[in-house]
Amino acid sequence: MIRWRKGTVERVRREWPGAMELDVALQEGGCRALAYPPLVGRPEPGDEVLLNTTALAMGLGTGGYAMVVAIPGRLPEDPIGPGHLVKARYTPLQATVLGADEQGSPHHETLREADTLTGMPVVVADLHSAVPAILAGLLAARPGTRTAYVMPDGGALPAWFSMSAAALRDAGWLCGTVTTGQAFGGDLETVTLHTGLLAARHVLGADVAIVAQGPGNLGTGTRWGFSGVSAGEAVNAVSVLGGRPVASLRVSEGDQRERHVGVSHHSLTAYGRVALARAQVVVPLLPGAFGARLRAQAAALGERHELVEVGVEGLEEALAASPVRLSTMGRGMDKDAAAFLTAAAAGRHAASLLA
Template sequence: MERVRREWSGAVELEVAIGGADGTVRALAYPALVGRPEPGDEVLLNTTALAMGLGTGGYAMVVAVPDRLPPDPSGPGHLVKARYTPLQATVLGADEQGSPHHELLREADSLEGMPVIVADLHSALPAILAGLLAERPGSRVVYVMTDGGALPAWFSMSIAKLKEAGALAATVTVGQAFGGDLEAVTVHTGLLAARLVAGAEAVVVAQGPGNLGSGTRWGFSGVSAGEAVNAAAVLAGRPIAALRVSEGDRRARHIGVSHHSLTAYGRVALARAEVVVPELPGEFGARVAEQAAALGERHELVHIPVDGLHQTLAEAERRWGVRLSTMGRRLDEDLPYFLAAAAAGRHAAAVL
């Protein structure tokens, strides 16, 4: 390992020489799992994501620092995340018996009408926050991160920067995801912990950075968006569905309203949600409205103006230091995507 390039909460980005003609690579280490590498250390790397050129995973991942092992876990906590993998992590779950919050959550059963904004991709998070906080500054918003993408919340620079800027109050990692301010076993207890422990006024639910898709109707990790709608509804929350919209994606199935949203909300979500339809201009806006209309048989369609949201997003990007990007496309390269997410935040602010 040659040098530390940069670091953020829970993660250290390194420059590592791998020998031969391959030169150096960017690598990412999670000190809580593998220890903290120092210049001159030998590190063991997993280069799968790097070799595949994954958009959100273009790093070699540090598996171990053989000569500088992390300290043994000392507790408390009996929840094991990333279970039965070499890097399984033991954490304290907010809902487990040894938690100081266990009694609070043991019989908890209601979100008391709290808005729960559900999105397909992690990249929607800062845009949703921008739309919400522009209308309701100071609102306490908590992110519930599901395990369809990255498992460690530490992978996300957005989370670190949003918290540092005061835009995001806390993160709850659920399922196999870990590394949040609070840990929980399921989306259900994650939502309850966000409300009752973290004091959320509103919650955003989305998978961590990255997602998995196979180009089939059902084979994508974003089906969890529909399941999150069901969880929010059964707990007496107020589910608000953010549409995944794109004008710049090269794949036809994601142009207009993505098939991910149409399947997750139209087939997986059995409970009624408020589906936010952004009032986008021109023929593309008409196409989005037409595609979203199919969801009106099951859900309430809420048409939200996007006036001023472009400026809101650009200002949030500058003020928070967060890079707005989805699938490698920046704000002005796929503006409708970010406007749709921000419109969901704008609607959530209106019902707080």
């Protein structure tokens, strides 16, 4: 289940908030490794490190790193401070964090009786790669909108793994990240998606929230075996809390897998079967035969949800202004423009709900 290796840090390749990318020498050669200093301490060149090389051996794209589990010769200091929420529970790297919703939090009083999002639009998406595109459409239509990213635990558990989330925060496109469930490492931590949404609204003061799993979604090629079913559950949570759910479709014109061409079966299942509450499903007005195919597929969701057609004029320019690289399943705008235009259209529609 786990491939263990010992290695020696050769150099630090780059770092961003909460994470470091390293070159590590192994007996069988070198590899690229990732360390989370808040968990394991800060590795330095020359340090011996204990690695989990499972994802690397499997050749995973998003998660294709050896993961630093420990720096045996230089353990970090014991943490100091409050926090009673345990995340990644009962794993070797379970971590204690301060939950915004726990009794010791300065936000506990705010969240104790919080029960409504007061109509806040919440854009729900399947893939993490949709987040910057949604923001591009939203901010082009309504600059300065305070937007929070609420990250459930369907993909990566550490928010630190996302270079784009950190860069979007630095660029001022996000007012903060809230990690929910077993996910951790956000500006705020919460026990559930529900308190995560409430924290986005009442603690971060967000005008809009985006819910999408972290990098590294999981799928099995079966009807129900994919982590994106959580998008349907997020629609339900938003509705229960008095928010306005806006469903962003997962769309592709470049995926080699037929089940993801046009509107992905992930969206058709999550919104068509899992989401019991009514959402506004944004259907982009893409041109040509592909656009017609997409609209025909999305029509299947019209019985349960409100379909909202949104034009895509000017969205390519908005996407070009993104402070982070746009990439979905290794494809950029040149290979899969429809994926990003669809997400940006959802952001554009969310902006219109604030007018």
